[in-house]
Amino acid sequence: DAGVIQSPRHEVTEMGQEVTLRCKPISGHDYLFWYRQTMMRGLELLIYFNNNVPIDDSGMPEDRFSAKMPNASFSTLKIQPSEPRDSAVYFCASRLRPRGTEAFFGQGTRLTVV
Amino acid sequence: AQTVTQSQPEMSVQEAETVTLSCTYDTSESDYYLFWYKQPPSRQMILVIRQEAYKQQNATENRFSVNFQKAAKSFSLKISDSQLGDAAMYFCAYRSARTGANSKLTFGKGITLSVRP
Numbered sequence: 001d002a003g004v005i006q007s008p009r010h011e012v013t014e015m016g017q018e019v020t021l022r023c024k025p026i027s028g029h030d031y032l033f034w035y036r037q038t039m040m041r042g043l044e045l046l047i048y049f050n051n052n053v054p055i056d057d058s059g060m061p062e063d064r065f066s067a068k069m070p071n072a073s074f075s076t077l078k079i080q081p082s083e084p085r086d087s088a089v090y091f092c093a094s095r096l097r098p099r100g101t102e103a104f105f106g107q108g109t110r111l112t113v114v
Numbered sequence: 115a116q117t118v119t120q121s122q123p124e125m126s127v128q129e130a131e132t133v134t135l136s137c138t139y140d141t142s143e144s145d146y147y148l149f150w151y152k153q154p155p156s157r158q159m160i161l162v163i164r165q166e167a168y169k170q171q172n173a174t175e176n177r178f179s180v181n182f183q184k185a186a187k188s189f190s191l192k193i194s195d196s197q198l199g200d201a202a203m204y205f206c207a208y209r210s211a212r213t214g215a216n217s218k219l220t221f222g223k224g225i226t227l228s229v230r231p
Binding site: 056102103105110 | 221
């Protein structure tokens with residue numbers, strides 16, 4: 001398996017623009033997570049899905065952030081409009097349902113909003 | 115809410131020596147999992163080792179082992195025979211195992227490990 005695939009790897013955009021980050025989880029995994037990593041706040045959960053259904057979106061910072069999972073093999077995280085404080089590395093991770101299984105992470109998208 | 119604390123922001127070890135990275139956590143639950151993830155400069159988050167709270171035996175994976183002290187809520191990572199490739203940021207993480215609980219990982223702030231040749 002190719003692992004969790006995220007695109008793009010790097011994104012530079014201007015303030016006010018819409019940004020869409022993409023994730024393809026490992027085939028067969030039931031859970032999909034979006035995390036954000038910053039120097040100040042470390043790694044924090046934004047939202048996670050179970051069987052394509054959003055379960056916990058309490059970490060989504062504002063209405064400017066939205067996430068979808070239209071099918072088991074694809075998810076997007078959208079920021080509209082983007083702001084400089086959204087600059088961070090965004091990780092997607094997936095895992096299987098059974099107890100004890102670990103989450104597998106993608107390589108992350110480094111977002112820079114100027 | 116669960117919290118994970120890594121109080122040492124940086125550590126350094128001589129190649130071939132042993133180093134221990136500390137982690138403490140706070141939870142009211144009795145059934146949970148603890149993880150150590152490695153993040154090298156490539157940014158990829160890689161699982162190093164996993165411990166199930168109901169298992170008293172400490173987990174080991176080749177040169178990596180943990181000292182899990184459930185009563186003290188401590189979960190340290192020992193790296194033996196350190197190699198240059200071990201240089202990375204290391205994150206301790208917690209996940210509840212309770213049925214119906216939130217499935218998210220709660221991470222510590224991380225520790226940057228450097229390996230001196």
